[in-house]
Amino acid sequence: MKQNEKIRIGIIGYGNLGRGAELAIQNNPDMELVGIFTRRNPATIETATEGVSVYPYHDIESFQEKIDVMVLCGGSASDLPTMSPEVAKHFSIVDSYDNHAKIPEHFERVNEAALQGGNTAVISTGWDPGLFSLNRLLGEIVIPNGGTHTFWGEGLSQGHSEAVRRIEGVKHAVQYTVPIESVLADARRGKGEKLSAAERHKRVCYVVADKIDYERIEKEIKTMPDYFAPYDTTVHFIDEATFFNEHQKMKHGGFVIRSGKTSADHQQTMEFALTLESNPEFTASVLVAYARAAYRLHKKGETGAKTPFDVPFSMMTNKTASQIMKELL
Amino acid sequence: MKQNEKIRIGIIGYGNLGRGAELAIQNNPDMELVGIFTRRNPATIETATEGVSVYPYHDIESFQEKIDVMVLCGGSASDLPTMSPEVAKHFSIVDSYDNHAKIPEHFERVNEAALQGGNTAVISTGWDPGLFSLNRLLGEIVIPNGGTHTFWGEGLSQGHSEAVRRIEGVKHAVQYTVPIESVLADARRGKGEKLSAAERHKRVCYVVADKIDYERIEKEIKTMPDYFAPYDTTVHFIDEATFFNEHQKMKHGGFVIRSGKTSADHQQTMEFALTLESNPEFTASVLVAYARAAYRLHKKGETGAKTPFDVPFSMMTNKTASQIMKELL
Numbered sequence: 001m002k003q004n005e006k007i008r009i010g011i012i013g014y015g016n017l018g019r020g021a022e023l024a025i026q027n028n029p030d031m032e033l034v035g036i037f038t039r040r041n042p043a044t045i046e047t048a049t050e051g052v053s054v055y056p057y058h059d060i061e062s063f064q065e066k067i068d069v070m071v072l073c074g075g076s077a078s079d080l081p082t083m084s085p086e087v088a089k090h091f092s093i094v095d096s097y098d099n100h101a102k103i104p105e106h107f108e109r110v111n112e113a114a115l116q117g118g119n120t121a122v123i124s125t126g127w128d129p130g131l132f133s134l135n136r137l138l139g140e141i142v143i144p145n146g147g148t149h150t151f152w153g154e155g156l157s158q159g160h161s162e163a164v165r166r167i168e169g170v171k172h173a174v175q176y177t178v179p180i181e182s183v184l185a186d187a188r189r190g191k192g193e194k195l196s197a198a199e200r201h202k203r204v205c206y207v208v209a210d211k212i213d214y215e216r217i218e219k220e221i222k223t224m225p226d227y228f229a230p231y232d233t234t235v236h237f238i239d240e241a242t243f244f245n246e247h248q249k250m251k252h253g254g255f256v257i258r259s260g261k262t263s264a265d266h267q268q269t270m271e272f273a274l275t276l277e278s279n280p281e282f283t284a285s286v287l288v289a290y291a292r293a294a295y296r297l298h299k300k301g302e303t304g305a306k307t308p309f310d311v312p313f314s315m316m317t318n319k320t321a322s323q324i325m326k327e328l329l
Numbered sequence: 330m331k332q333n334e335k336i337r338i339g340i341i342g343y344g345n346l347g348r349g350a351e352l353a354i355q356n357n358p359d360m361e362l363v364g365i366f367t368r369r370n371p372a373t374i375e376t377a378t379e380g381v382s383v384y385p386y387h388d389i390e391s392f393q394e395k396i397d398v399m400v401l402c403g404g405s406a407s408d409l410p411t412m413s414p415e416v417a418k419h420f421s422i423v424d425s426y427d428n429h430a431k432i433p434e435h436f437e438r439v440n441e442a443a444l445q446g447g448n449t450a451v452i453s454t455g456w457d458p459g460l461f462s463l464n465r466l467l468g469e470i471v472i473p474n475g476g477t478h479t480f481w482g483e484g485l486s487q488g489h490s491e492a493v494r495r496i497e498g499v500k501h502a503v504q505y506t507v508p509i510e511s512v513l514a515d516a517r518r519g520k521g522e523k524l525s526a527a528e529r530h531k532r533v534c535y536v537v538a539d540k541i542d543y544e545r546i547e548k549e550i551k552t553m554p555d556y557f558a559p560y561d562t563t564v565h566f567i568d569e570a571t572f573f574n575e576h577q578k579m580k581h582g583g584f585v586i587r588s589g590k591t592s593a594d595h596q597q598t599m600e601f602a603l604t605l606e607s608n609p610e611f612t613a614s615v616l617v618a619y620a621r622a623a624y625r626l627h628k629k630g631e632t633g634a635k636t637p638f639d640v641p642f643s644m645m646t647n648k649t650a651s652q653i654m655k656e657l658l
Binding site: 020023024027028100103104107124129131133134136137138140141142143144145188249262263265266267268269270271272273274275276277278281282284285286289307308309310311312313314316317319321322324325326328329 | 349352353356357429432433436453458460462463465466467469470471472473474517578591592594595596597598599600601602603604605606607610611613614615618636637638639640641642643645646648650651653654655657658
């Protein structure tokens with residue numbers, strides 16, 4: 001493949017996800033990272049790999065002829081609701097907008113902007129929403145009479161870790177969300193579809209603090225409304241060295257299980273599972289794959305907003321149709 | 330939905346798969362089964378549900394205005410290579426052609442016929458090829474640096490069961506293919522990609538015979554070249570009652586595991602698993618979902634042959650785009 005045939009990618013936002021996208025582009029030889037765009041001072045950004053250019057976000061419009069797809073790596077709470085439509089006016093984009101309840105509104109805003117700019121936008125990619133959504137839909141399609149069960153974890157929850165860190169006397173803390181094994185086993189037999197998140201998951205915290213505070217901290221965690229009170233919560237106090245040795249990975253994952261009957265006698269179960277040592281790197285890897293799809297769809301003239309449901313896998317791969325048919329079908 | 334808006338389906342071939350398709354159509358209220366077509370005498374066919382019409386295969390052309398999609402339920406060895414192109418000249422079709430090595434040729438033949446007739450054909454649907462293929466492709470896309478591991482089972486193998494039944498003195502027999510747990514566990518850690526099928530699976534047989542023949546039969550099974558000799562094979566002798574009580578289900582399933590690294594430190598694992606109490610009913614359920622996609626693609630003017638790689642999941646569901654975005658994304 002000639003250099004000038006590569007898909008030219010820009011990354012907007014450089015936190016864990018942006019850094020993951022930078023690494024993911026290196027794993028995809030048909031892509032080229034043109035630059036990273038940030039609202040911070042570009043000089044303060046230390047990229048994961050050498051030789052990557054960092055530009056101020058307000059310069060993006062001058063890159064319209066140089067970038068095929070912008071990979072948006074901002075947060076769903078405050079960045080993407082305005083950024084995705086803004087950027088989609090000028091570029092094809094992918095984002096990982098994950099506020100499930102507001103996805104339809106977000107879709108409308110991005111669709112309007114993308115159509116206006118003649119661009120293609122794939123929204124809500126990643127693994128949930130994203131690959132998990134695909135499996136929830138596929139499960140309903142192939143096992144129409146059944147129940148769908150989504151479990152998250154075992155994985156580090158940023159929000160819950162922060163909630164623990166806000167407690168007085170806590171020096172360091174992480175919180176893992178863990179599916180309850182027996183409920184997972186029930187799901188595989190088609191049972192328990194109506195259970196709440198608290199009935200399906202337990203919470204495990206690792207906390208560094210002074211011994212004198214242990215009892216109070218444990219009580220404060222376990223009684224914290226919404227975050228921990230309704231859950232089976234375990235608190236482990238550990239020393240600082242263990243914390244830095246064993247609890248630095250942003251591991252995550254989960255399960256989508258569909259179980260139901262195709263006829264009176266026959267239970268059928270489909271399961272999709274992820275075990276991730278780095279949540280942001282995997283999420284970014286999915287974003288980058290959908291960036292390829294955005295590029296291809298745009299070339300085909302399919303503009304406007306799309307979701308993962310609208311994108312055939314053949315649009316996401318670097319291999320040709322005849323290669324995938326021969327090697328993978 | 331009005332009656333006349335239903336997708337009108339025909340089934341060609343009435344073995345286990347055709348019967349599964351008949352049941353699957355009942356689980357999809359947007360579909361209507363117009364008739365079953367057979368090369369046998371239609372009067373000899375007993376359908377699973379009442380009121381289903383059975384017609385001779387050679388009459389299919391007279392149904393061109395009455396059927397939207399033909400679901401082909403013949404075998405890959407002798408039926409589909411000629412039947413799929415033949416029928417695709419006159420109807421949109423789906424098939425489950427599963428001779429992996431010959432899929433590209435089959436695709437070409439069906440594509441030519443479908444284009445000639447202005448029809449849409451989705452070939453090689455089901456679960457392998459089909460859903461497993463989708464997951465093999467998705468795994469490569471989102472974890473480019475890694476290995477893919479396909480395991481089949483625990484499941485009943487028709488071919489191996491028949492091989493055992495051909496041994497003198499065997500009254501009844503079934504053979505289950507079983508993934509070896511330790512190899513499965515290795516795959517989840519990204520190890521063992523190059524292992525052969527015999528290194529990844531073991532074979533377990535349940536046989537009804539006279540006690541006097543046990544030793545000889547067990548030896549004949551275990552030394553049978555290709556079928557059993559290279560495998561870890563276990564033979565259980567059981568009585569007839571147990572055989573008919575416990576070994577009548579055509580259960581099957583398996584795993585597609587992709588494991589690899591997104592960066593030097595981070596192993597990522599994706600797994601898709603099926604546990605099926607009825608292999609033909611599940612396979613048929615997938616075929617019927619792709620029949621909906623064939624209907625939709627045809628309406629959009631996308632004619633010719635497609636594989637599951639080319640079909641977005643939004644084309645396979647009965648729900649609207651806004652419904653799936655709201656409920657499942």
